Amino acid sequence: MRSCVSHLFIIAAIYLFSGCEAQIMDFDNTPRGNFEALWTIMDQHYCFFSYKNIDWDSVYQAYSPRITNTMNSESLFKLLGKMLEELKDGHVNLIASHDMSRYWKWQEDFPANFDPTIQKEYLGTSSDYQISAGMSYKIFEDNIGYIYYSSFSDDVSDSGLSYILSYMAICKGIIIDVRDNGGGSLTNVERIACRFFNKKTLIGYISHKIGPGHDDFSPLYPKYIDSYKGIRYQKPVVVLTNRGCYSATNEFVSIMKYASNVTVVGDKTGGGSGLPFSSELPNGWSVRFSACPMFNAEKEHIEFGVEPDVEVMMLSSDAEKKIDTIIERARVIINNKSRE
DSSP states (O other): OOOHHHHHHHHHHHHHHHHHHHHHHHSSSSSHHHHHHHHHHHHHHHHTTTTTTHHHHHHOOOOOOOOOOTTHHHHHHHHHHHHHHHOOOOEEEOOOOOOOOOHHHHHHHHOOOHHHHHHHHHSSTTTTTTETTEEEEETTTSEEEEEEEEOOOSSHHHHHHHHHHHHHHSSOOOEEEEEOOBHHHHHHHHHHGGGGGOOOOOEEEEEOOSSSSSOOOOOEEEEEEOOOOOOOSOOOEEEEETTTTHHHHHHHHHHTTOOOOOTEEEEEBBOOEEEEEEOTTSSSOOEEEEEEEETTTTTTTTTTOOOEEOOOOHHHHTTTTTTTTHHHHHHHHHHHHTTT
């Protein structure tokens, strides 16, 4: 998987950056010029127009009349940020020295299904759990392992993962909690996920833009994950999810659904399947956007999230008692599987 993803990153980056640089030269550093540059960059390189049924020409017609060459930078930034919100994409940001536009409704419009104060009841004090490879972990009293990984930006090591899985070899099964993990490195996704596969497995596809048209894409390239040659986990695994699982975490959950011993429990993930790239406007502001669509092994889009195998929402009646409904369901599933 790593070589496949890296290769496609290079192909897409060469195309995207060479194309965007040429466009910038065609627009001057005025409010109108920056608007036209941003709209054109997105028009030629954003990858989800058709899938999301977005009429980008209509967006142009709606926002273009609002551009005046007397508007200040703050007004221009707010207007361009509003235009980008039409894409409903958490990977799309306009970045200036004073602000960053963002779209967070993929998480904000849904129940949290994660409470750090309740999680502390499970982890205990700092002396009750261990930290390694970017993960907080412990073994519960019912002999079920619990791992919380808050960000795929936190690098994991093979030696750290081997220690954690060896430490939990005595457990009936393990819970991997990635709720509120907003993403990070695909390398870390692969490094963790390969511990749960016993053979090379097809886990999805990726494509990239090959022309300026909204539907100008390369053929789908298959993505595989290799089986780790060392310690792998064979007992039941439950992955906990919520809408805060985005980008690389969305990909991790999609991959883990293809591991035979894994059950995904919780809420649908937040999505974010497009690999992001960046370009620059004439005034120096940068724009980040989804450029390469990624799919699951059934060639289905996962931009709007991955469904859990077992949907569970946190109950307010449990929360009042400092009980995490989703963790408790995971424990039931592992206990039941251990008796099969």
